[in-house]
Amino acid sequence: MKSFDETASGLYIISVTPFLEDGTLDLPGVDRLVDFYLAQGVSGIVILSMMGESQKLTTAETHAFVRAMCARVNGAVPVIVGVPNSGFVAMKELTDVAMEAGASGVMVAPIGSLRSDQQIVDYFHMVAETLGPVPFVLQDFPLATGVQIPVSVLLRLARELPTFKVIKHEDWPGLNKITSLRTSGERQVSILVGNGGMYLPEELDRGANGAMTGFAFPQMMVQVCRLHAEGRRQEAYDMFDAYLPLVRYEQQPGIGLSVRKHVMHKAGILASDMLRKPGRRLNAQEVAEIEWLIQRQSQRLGH
Numbered sequence: 001m002k003s004f005d006e007t008a009s010g011l012y013i014i015s016v017t018p019f020l021e022d023g024t025l026d027l028p029g030v031d032r033l034v035d036f037y038l039a040q041g042v043s044g045i046v047i048l049s050m051m052g053e054s055q056k057l058t059t060a061e062t063h064a065f066v067r068a069m070c071a072r073v074n075g076a077v078p079v080i081v082g083v084p085n086s087g088f089v090a091m092k093e094l095t096d097v098a099m100e101a102g103a104s105g106v107m108v109a110p111i112g113s114l115r116s117d118q119q120i121v122d123y124f125h126m127v128a129e130t131l132g133p134v135p136f137v138l139q140d141f142p143l144a145t146g147v148q149i150p151v152s153v154l155l156r157l158a159r160e161l162p163t164f165k166v167i168k169h170e171d172w173p174g175l176n177k178i179t180s181l182r183t184s185g186e187r188q189v190s191i192l193v194g195n196g197g198m199y200l201p202e203e204l205d206r207g208a209n210g211a212m213t214g215f216a217f218p219q220m221m222v223q224v225c226r227l228h229a230e231g232r233r234q235e236a237y238d239m240f241d242a243y244l245p246l247v248r249y250e251q252q253p254g255i256g257l258s259v260r261k262h263v264m265h266k267a268g269i270l271a272s273d274m275l276r277k278p279g280r281r282l283n284a285q286e287v288a289e290i291e292w293l294i295q296r297q298s299q300r301l302g303h
Helices: 029-041 059-073 088-101 119-133 151-158 177-180 200-206 218-231 235-251 258-268 284-301
Strands: 010-014 044-047 081-082 105-108 136-140 163-170 190-195 212-213
Touching: 029 059, 029 284, 044 059, 059 081, 059 088, 081 088, 081 119, 088 105, 088 119, 105 119, 119 136, 119 151, 119 177, 136 151, 151 163, 151 177, 163 177, 177 190, 177 200, 190 200, 200 235, 218 235, 235 258, 235 284, 258 284
Parallel strands: 010 044, 010 212, 044 081, 081 105, 105 136, 136 163, 163 190, 190 212
Antiparallel strands: none
């Protein structure tokens, strides 16, 4: 198991879940997928996230996928597993499976019924109690969860819960939130940003440690985080700008994961671009658009 704590930085890639053409889970394809991510220089791998089609897997498939991913990573980088937020028994069960398999921590989002600050605090105290010593990521994604978590609540949780190690920051507009967290003078947890990296350079400027998101070209985000950490801000922005049309296209609601899987299938990383229903593949016009963007991106990079 690779250690995972408040110093987490770089790109923690949100992994896709590979399926075969008939829709079955592609466990043999896990090795190729993990090898691709590691070759790009990711700092960690996150599985069973909202974009990982976790809700489409059976319990048996979920456990098998976690074990296969952890076995292939074999401690090279931390593996973070998204766990259910709807019930603490299921959360604990999957956490135990993940940690026994070699995961480094888990990710938890708030349930949608939380409204008051105290309800949020109480919920994550119960999460920490359920998880015991297991480090966890708090996913702050109000667009998906419907839960607004103020800076004051995040700071309180950081003070009170030592196993709270990382905020997955997906609030937007959220740049001022990062600044408020970083200048609070309180215990600092890592801030890894999501939203497909749409605002990654600016978020790094504000004090984010890196990204926890997905993209068909993870090497871009790896390099942006590295360049920024080295003080090469202009180069970091230039690298991001070269891929921005692809980032933007992949962030379309409803087809973003289809775009990502299409590109990864075309590159030979995935055996199929299959998504389980209600997801869908790209149509012919969408494929033509993404191919045009990839061609233009290659020209910008001089390939």
